[in-house]
Amino acid sequence: MKAAIYFVCLCVFSNIIVVSAILDVIVGAVAHFTDRLFQKDDLLEPFDYERLKTDLKDSLYGQHIASEVVLKAVSGFMTDKHPSKPLVLSFHGGTGVGKNHVSNIIARSIYKKGETSKHVHVFISEHHFPHKEQVGTYKFQLQQWIRGNVSSFPHSMFIFDEMDKMNPGLIDAIKPFLDHYPHVDGVSYRKAIFIFLSNDGASVINQIAFDSWMDGEERENLQMNSRGMETNIFRDVFNAKNSGFWHSTLIDAHLIDHFIPFLPLEYRHVRHCVIDQMAALNITAKDGLADRVAQELLYFPTQEKIFSVKGCKSVRQKLLLHV
Ligand SMILES: Nc1ncnc2c1ncn2[C@@H]1O[C@H](COP(=O)(O)OP(=O)(O)OP(=O)(O)O)[C@@H](O)[C@H]1O
Known part of the structure; x- marks a missing residue:
């Protein structure tokens, strides 16, 4: 009797395992199929220099420095078949001057679905990583997220907003992805794009814009190297009380390709x-x-x-x- 009960239980149990395995395969296949279907129209837009130039000219006001650098950096990167490292841009300036707006313009020039593409990933420090004590978990999740997305779509874009409030542990976590390594754990990050946004350096940029205005200089004459802009931004940013770390870590290792100042708007x-x-x-x-x-x-x-x-x-x- 006992043996019969064991036999019936075994049959039921093994049937459950077989059914759940089949279900697993079906669910996986459906997910894979819908994913492919969804990705089909969420791909790269053939890169068009003139289109990006026109978009910057028509929809970005008062940011001639940012406009020039972004156009050169993005077009150089997108037309390079074998980039030696991911593109890493760092946007600096006061609030509401167009840092997020330019990130969206870049996304529009790269993905068919623009900034709504699922290949554009935005992280806002205080929103996504609010608890200091959970930095270990965030670090693991962030690395897994970047790795997973870049391995399935090498041209993925990662935007880090409020970089000045980012935990140093998380900066360390993304550091290997920004470097020149051909692979990190079997994945190449060389086609990915990282954009860091912060208000660091805004006071220096605003002061330079004001001095230039006071001297009666044309705003459009201001360049990255005029009035010691670049050096002064670096100095300000390095000495920033809470956020000096991210700059020293990333700048010292030469991981940031372009520092881009955003001028205050008139x-x-x-x-x-x-x-x-x-x-x-x-x-x-x-x-x-x-x-x-x-x-x-x-x-x-x-x-x-x-x-x-x-x-x-x-x-x-x-x-x-x-x-
Ligand atoms: N230079 C600009 N040219 C055109 N529109 C702009 C410009 N700056 C800001 N805007 C408009 O204002 C909105 C807010 O700007 P945005 O979010 O880009 O500011 P931000 O510099 O990222 O500010 P914060 O540092 O507070 O995040 C944008 O969505 C855009 O519509």
Whole structure:
């Protein structure tokens, strides 16, 4: 009797195992199929230098330095069949001046689905990695995430926002991916793109823009090497109280390809942003609406009021108050 019960149990149990194994295979196959189907229209856009140039010219205001460097860096990288390392860009500047906006423009030039592509991965320090004590777990997850995505799609893009608030342990975790290694644990990261965004260096950039304005210089004459911009940004960034670490770690190892300053925006640039938002919201331009909205924003320095305190950040919200 006992033997019969054992026999029945064994049959039921082995049937369960067989059924679950079959189910596993079916679920895996369906997932793989839908994944392929989904990926089919989420691929690379054939790279077009002129399209990126036009997009930067038409939709980015007041950032001639960023525009030039981004165009050269991205087109050089995307047309290089055998890059020796991933492209690593570091964007610096005050709030609302276009750092995220340029990341989206770059994504539009690379992926068919632009910034909504699933190959664009955005990490916001305080949102994704809020707890200091969990840095070990974050580190593991972040490395697995980058590794998994790059192995299935080498041209993946990783954007790290609020880099100045990033835990040093996490910076160490991504360091090997940014280097010249042909492979890290069997995966090549040479076609990936990493973009770091931070407000570090903003005070130096703003001061240089102000001095240049005071001297009556054309804004467009400001270059990376004018008025010691590059050196002063480095100095400021290295000495930043909380965030000096990421720069010293990544800069010392020469892992960042381009430091890109974003200038503070003037009234005329903000006005352009208002007009863009009016078009996006289908609002007809009348009664000097663009000027009224642009005038409502705050400008600095207190006396001269030349640069927008929040760039173009709250333009949409201000505009909505008028409709
Ligand atoms: N230079 C610019 N040219 C055109 N539009 C801009 C520019 N700067 C900002 N904008 C507009 O303002 C919005 C907010 O800017 P964005 O998020 O790029 O700022 P940010 O520099 O990343 O700021 P933060 O440091 O606060 O994250 C953008 O989505 C874009 O619509």
